[in-house]
Amino acid sequence: MISKELTAALEVHGLAAGYGGTPVLRDLDLVVADGITAILGPSGCGKTTLLRAVAGFVTPTAGSVVVAGTPVVGGPRPVPARLRGLGYVPQDGALFPHLSVAGNVAFGLSRSERRGADLVSEMLELVELPTSLASRYPHELSGGQQQRVALARALAPRPRVVLLDEPFSSLDAALREDTGRAVARALRTAGAAAVLVTHDQGEALSLADQVAVMMDGGFLQVGTPATVYLTPADPRVAAFLGHASLLDGLVAHGTDADCALGVLRLRAATRPGPVRLAVRAEQIQIRPDDAAGTDATDGAPAEVVDISFYGHDATVRVRLDSGEELSARTPATSVPAPGERVRVAVVGEVVAFERAAARPRNEDGRRSGAKVE
Numbered sequence: 001m002i003s004k005e006l007t008a009a010l011e012v013h014g015l016a017a018g019y020g021g022t023p024v025l026r027d028l029d030l031v032v033a034d035g036i037t038a039i040l041g042p043s044g045c046g047k048t049t050l051l052r053a054v055a056g057f058v059t060p061t062a063g064s065v066v067v068a069g070t071p072v073v074g075g076p077r078p079v080p081a082r083l084r085g086l087g088y089v090p091q092d093g094a095l096f097p098h099l100s101v102a103g104n105v106a107f108g109l110s111r112s113e114r115r116g117a118d119l120v121s122e123m124l125e126l127v128e129l130p131t132s133l134a135s136r137y138p139h140e141l142s143g144g145q146q147q148r149v150a151l152a153r154a155l156a157p158r159p160r161v162v163l164l165d166e167p168f169s170s171l172d173a174a175l176r177e178d179t180g181r182a183v184a185r186a187l188r189t190a191g192a193a194a195v196l197v198t199h200d201q202g203e204a205l206s207l208a209d210q211v212a213v214m215m216d217g218g219f220l221q222v223g224t225p226a227t228v229y230l231t232p233a234d235p236r237v238a239a240f241l242g243h244a245s246l247l248d249g250l251v252a253h254g255t256d257a258d259c260a261l262g263v264l265r266l267r268a269a270t271r272p273g274p275v276r277l278a279v280r281a282e283q284i285q286i287r288p289d290d291a292a293g294t295d296a297t298d299g300a301p302a303e304v305v306d307i308s309f310y311g312h313d314a315t316v317r318v319r320l321d322s323g324e325e326l327s328a329r330t331p332a333t334s335v336p337a338p339g340e341r342v343r344v345a346v347v348g349e350v351v352a353f354e355r356a357a358a359r360p361r362n363e364d365g366r367r368s369g370a371k372v373e
């Protein structure tokens with residue numbers, strides 16, 4: 001017998017799927033061991049389609065899906081959705097309105113399992129809801145409570161994997177965070193692995209053990225939250241996660257790059273040549289152009305384009321005199337005004353992505369690694 005430790009909860013290999021001949025997913029590979037894997041990407045990139053293909057609601061055009069060692073797609077015969085051993089929590093919970101909480105939670109259970117009345121109480125406790133809610137109907141619950149009941153319903157048949165499709169999107173910010181943490185605790189206690197679809201990077205980074213960054217139907221990077229945030233594999237990952245601004249630069253040697261913001265220190269040594277630099281909003285410092293002690297070498301000159309004020313801080317978009325635009329995060333107490341002249345400097349090291357294809361060639365056809373014309 002293969003032990004649970006050696007068998008991934010879910011494996012997806014070379015998965016492709018689409019609608020009416022239009023491809024959406026292309027050649028996806030993903031291994032979900034245990035814990036929560038977040039599928040993070042912008043709207044329309046194919047997150048729900050992936051979940052639906054794994055669940056059995058969309059038929060893949062290629063590839064395989066293996067649940068706890070059993071091929072459900074790409075094996076001897078496709079396994080129908082209800083027999084895949086997966087729990088599914090849709091965006092709005094989709095509780096049955098005519099069934100009580102207890103009826104909803106017990107819905108996917110066999111008759112003998114339903115007789116065990118304790119199971120409903122156990123599941124409600126697992127998702128941190130009072131068992132007194134068992135007799136209520138969905139319209140008598142708050143949005144957060146409905147989502148927890150939906151999770152209890154998905155967990156009741158003890159699936160190895162639960163698929164959650166933007167389960168918190170209809171909740172307000174505070175409830176979203178509380179419900180997200182409660183759901184993560186319930187999943188861990190139940191010992192179920194989970195695939196959580198979200199376009200919210202805070203949710204993905206804070207709740208997941210593994211994050212798969214998706215764009216245009218493919219994965220750009222799969223790794224721990226710290227890996228994908230701190231060492232993005234692709235400029236698009238850097239721009240999407242943490243709203244990094246991308247700037248053209250040139251590495252003359254090792255760990256310094258020259259760009260419109262001056263010479264920036266790189267996180268890792270990079271081959272000489274043109275690069276794309278990812279500068280995170282929290283690394284960019286803005287000060288008034290006429291601040292006391294400021295001289296012409298103190299940061300790059302720029303103009304404030306617009307501001308998004310969030311209370312705890314603000315995002316300030318500036319246009320450098322060189323024409324490039326950047327986003328900076330500033331404390332709420334020192335927000336400049338649109339149109340104001342400022343100076344922009346960078347704190348800390350930045351990530352560089354080589355732009356080999358953009359390098360000019362010498363007459364003999366070799367990459368020169370010299371200045372971009």
Ligand SMILES: Nc1ncnc2c1ncn2[C@@H]1O[C@H](COP(=O)(O)OP(=O)(O)OP(=O)(O)O)[C@@H](O)[C@H]1O
Nearest residue numbers: 019020024041042043044045046047048049050199
């Ligand atoms: N039933 C359908 N028929 C045809 N095209 C579809 C269908 N469902 C989704 N699509 C298309 O497939 C693409 C991926 O959609 P999908 O819902 O998987 O994206 P998503 O990343 O989950 O987006 P969101 O975050 O907005 O929910 C989109 O271009 C969408 O228009």
